[in-house]
Amino acid sequence: MRVWVIMLALGIGTFFIRFSLIGLLGKVRIPQRVERAFRFIPASMLSALVISQLTSYASSAPSPLTNSYYLAAFVACGVAWKTRNTLLTVFAGMVVLWLLRAIGM
């Protein structure tokens, strides 16, 4: 139930973000300052999310350097930087994770 309340609110909210300025007949302009701040939303929000998600994998190893999840994420980060390809990034991360598991990490 809770989940659906959230989804409904999210659906309505997302629609109105998309509709906002199209609906306002293009009369309203976003101030330049706000527009510039907008540029930083994806990078900040997504990085904060990644870090917070990765910390939930912390307990599986005594040291961060021997945590197979962290090593896999590190490699995936490099792949993402080089290729900017989602599929390749996720694939590389998973393969590294499975390989580290196979050698007993």
Next chain:
Amino acid sequence: MRGVQAFLPLLVGVVPFGLITGIAVSQTGISPNDGIIMSLLVYSGAALLVALQLIQLGTPILITILSALMVNLRFLMYSASLAPHFQKLSSRWKILLAYLLSDQAYAVSISYLEDPSNQKTGHWYFLGAAIAMWLTWQGSLFLGMVVGVNVPPGWSLDFTVPLTFLALAVPTVKDKSTLFSALVASLAALLMNGLPFKIGVVIAAIIGIGIGAMVDEWRSS
């Protein structure tokens, strides 16, 4: 139809991304049927994933909604940029095109829309690209969810969730300022990780955005 055609090259990127997101969604314990209804409602993979993740962690409703909507704030920019081109359309058209607005639909149509000679056909072009994207997305997402629920837990497919976000986050770093804001947000998220209900994520993001904008302003002045 030309809009559909313009979208076709993007299939190569959208299908795998839809599949991966679908797999990630299935790892949050959502059935493919519920998942597709959610996706029809929200029509944003990143927002859907953020919300499902936070729900799983027991985050309060308001913070969950706020975090997920923040991921979608970029649509405000697209909406602003498209508004003058859709100005003369009926409300029905506007509602339809707004619902279908996606990164991909925007990317393939904006240069067509900005050409004054396409004034009369622009919205059809956008509609074609947007519907093609919508169908591709929902289809590949559903397929991903079906695959995801049928994979044994030993494969640790749950790890595709942070990896997907990582794959989304890295390309958003486009220059020194965005890199700086991403690093600040990451560090802040790490420091505030102990705060309850993952509220640290939202605060960290706001800090990152604020510092990024400040550095940007300072460098350009």
